[in-house]
Amino acid sequence: MLNEQTIRIIQSTVPLLESKGTEVTKRFYEILFTEHPELLNVFNHTNQKQGRQQTALANAVYAAAVHIDNLAAILPVVKQIGHKHRSLGVKPEHYPIVGRTLLTAMREVLGEAATDEVLQAWETAYGIIADAFIGVEAEMYAQAERQAGGWEGFRAFRVERKQKESSVITSFYLVPLDGGAIASFESGQYVSVKLEVPGETYTHIRQYSLSDAPGKPYYRISVKREDGAPDRPDGKVSVFLHERVSEGDTLWLTAPAGDFTLDTSDPRPVVLLSGGVGLTPLLSMLKTLGGMAPDRQVTFVHAALNGETHAMRAEVEELARRHPGFSYRFCYQSPTAADRAGDTFHKEGYIDLEWLQSVVPSPDAAFYFCGPVPFMKTVNRMLQAWGVRKEDARYEFFGPSGSLEEAGEPAAPAQR
Numbered sequence: 001m002l003n004e005q006t007i008r009i010i011q012s013t014v015p016l017l018e019s020k021g022t023e024v025t026k027r028f029y030e031i032l033f034t035e036h037p038e039l040l041n042v043f044n045h046t047n048q049k050q051g052r053q054q055t056a057l058a059n060a061v062y063a064a065a066v067h068i069d070n071l072a073a074i075l076p077v078v079k080q081i082g083h084k085h086r087s088l089g090v091k092p093e094h095y096p097i098v099g100r101t102l103l104t105a106m107r108e109v110l111g112e113a114a115t116d117e118v119l120q121a122w123e124t125a126y127g128i129i130a131d132a133f134i135g136v137e138a139e140m141y142a143q144a145e146r147q148a149g150g151w152e153g154f155r156a157f158r159v160e161r162k163q164k165e166s167s168v169i170t171s172f173y174l175v176p177l178d179g180g181a182i183a184s185f186e187s188g189q190y191v192s193v194k195l196e197v198p199g200e201t202y203t204h205i206r207q208y209s210l211s212d213a214p215g216k217p218y219y220r221i222s223v224k225r226e227d228g229a230p231d232r233p234d235g236k237v238s239v240f241l242h243e244r245v246s247e248g249d250t251l252w253l254t255a256p257a258g259d260f261t262l263d264t265s266d267p268r269p270v271v272l273l274s275g276g277v278g279l280t281p282l283l284s285m286l287k288t289l290g291g292m293a294p295d296r297q298v299t300f301v302h303a304a305l306n307g308e309t310h311a312m313r314a315e316v317e318e319l320a321r322r323h324p325g326f327s328y329r330f331c332y333q334s335p336t337a338a339d340r341a342g343d344t345f346h347k348e349g350y351i352d353l354e355w356l357q358s359v360v361p362s363p364d365a366a367f368y369f370c371g372p373v374p375f376m377k378t379v380n381r382m383l384q385a386w387g388v389r390k391e392d393a394r395y396e397f398f399g400p401s402g403s404l405e406e407a408g409e410p411a412a413p414a415q416r
Contacts, residue, residue: 002068002125009121010068016113017065021058028105029054036097040202042088061102064129071129078132080259085133086140087192087257088205089153095130102126144255149181154194154252160218162247165311169277170242171211171222177250184214185256187284188368188396191219192254197240206237209370209396210256211280211312213287219253222311224277260396262288266366269297273351273379275371276304281396282370283312290319290326299360300328303351303375307332307339329359353382363388370396373404380404 002010017024033040043053060077067073103123107114145152161173176182190209197204208221225242226235245251262270262285270289272282279302289298300320304310310330320326332345339345347355363386369379376395383393395404 002128006121006124007069009118010065010125013110013113013118013122014062014065016110017058017062020109021062022054024102024105024109025054025057025061027109028057028102031104032098032101035101037202039094039097042090042205044205064125068125071132075132076259078129078136082133082136082140083257083259084207086137086144087190087207087254089192089254090137092134092138095134099123099126099130140257144183144257147183147255149183150255151183154192154254157219157251157253159245159247159249159251162245165222167308168227169222169224169309169311171220171312172241172245172251174219174221174251174253175217182217182219183255185210186258186261187214187288188261188281189256189258190281191221191256193221193237194252194254195237195240197236200236204237207398209258209281209284209398211283213284213291215291219256222277222280258396260368260370260394262368263366264288264292267296269299269361269365271360271365271367272298272300273367273369273371274300274302275375276309277311278369278371278375278396278398279311280370282368283315285368286316286319286326290323294323295325297361298323298326300326301331301351301356301359302328303331303333303371305333306336307342307344308336313344327359331355351379351382353385356382357386365392367393368395369393370398373397377404 029043033043060081063074063077064071103119103126106122107119110118141152144150156177157174158177159172160175161171163171163173165171188209190207192205192207194203194205208223210219211222212218212220223238223241226238228234260281270285272286274282282300286298286300289296300316302310302316307313310332313330316328320328329346330344331347331349331351332339333349335345335348346359363383365388367383367388369376371379376397380393380395384390
């Protein structure tokens with residue numbers, strides 16, 4: 001427990017962290033990787049270059065400061081990050097390194113404001129927060145290993161099948177190399193894949209949602225090839241998977257993790273909203289609903305660039321044919337001539353609230369959405385405008401967590 005003086009000191013730093021938090025975390029990662037380059041085997045290099053990891057950490061530190069007098073309020077965030085840490089292999093011995101580095105970064109960036117008293121307060125608070133993470137993650141590691149078909153760390157899987165799903169998305173069907181059972185999972189969860197890319201000094205770990213229903217003898221991940229643009233290079237891992245990984249090759253996976261999961265106890269209608277490759281966890285949810293609640297009212301709305309980039313369309317259509325309570329709508333930003341000739345989509349452009357209200361019966365439903373961040377921000381604003389309760393709108397970030405509560409932005413391309 002923190003004493004009142006420590007709490008007051010931490011709270012006094014909230015304005016500083018609001019203005020300089022990202023600067024602190026940027027410096028934190030610079031120091032961390034200079035002094036401990038081995039941690040580059042764990043962290044996503046792309047997220048570092050794009051600043052997403054720095055922003056996510058700054059938000060977490062700020063939230064800890066705001067809620068320092070009631071740390072139970074951030075327990076959901078601790079659990080969410082804990083899933084990612086367990087999936088990446090973050091261990092208790094990493095926490096003292098992080099703590100020392102964070103204090104050093106605070107001292108450098110905050111200057112005179114980082115008094116000995118302030119740094120001592122943060123050192124004490126960090127110790128308590130770190131213990132919370134370590135405790136939560138210890139249980140997650142134990143649960144992942146002791147469950148039926150579970151394992152510790154990374155396990156070798158063979159690519160049994162590689163299937164092109166669209167012009168940009170390919171699925172990989174993965175079975176354990178040891179021939180043993182595999183752990184079940186909740187629809188919406190993900191696995192971490194560890195790769196050694198030729199020419200790269202450090203290993204690369206990426207987390208991919210499981211795109212099929214639980215209960216199969218394989219895991220399926222569906223990966224979008226991230227081709228470069230003037231402002232960014234090609235995605236090292238996604239391009240490697242698409243171009244260099246073949247059927248029969250070996251990939252190393254951690255057991256499934258993640259807290260973006262379908263609430264199977266909620267009997268209300270379900271609305272699944274996806275953009276681009278964000279459909280992967282939602283397709284898993286749709287398939288699960290088809291197996292356990294075939295009469296439930298489910299609306300699946302997917303936004304894509306066009307029919308060429310739209311993956312696994314036939315799977316959604318087949319589920320709707322078998323289950324009268326299921327319906328689907330497809331929105332294409334830039335339909336091709338073939339799309340228009342084949343009448344393969346229901347709306348051109350972007351999803352908007354008026355159209356969404358025309359295809360979803362009521363805001364009294366369980367909403368799940370996933371896709372590029374601009375897409376999710378647009379969906380979040382629409383749901384808020386419609387009066388959907390915050391607890392009924394669940395979403396997943398691909399990568400470090402961010403915020404959907406920022407100032408309004410124009411709709412953005414759905415293809416991720």
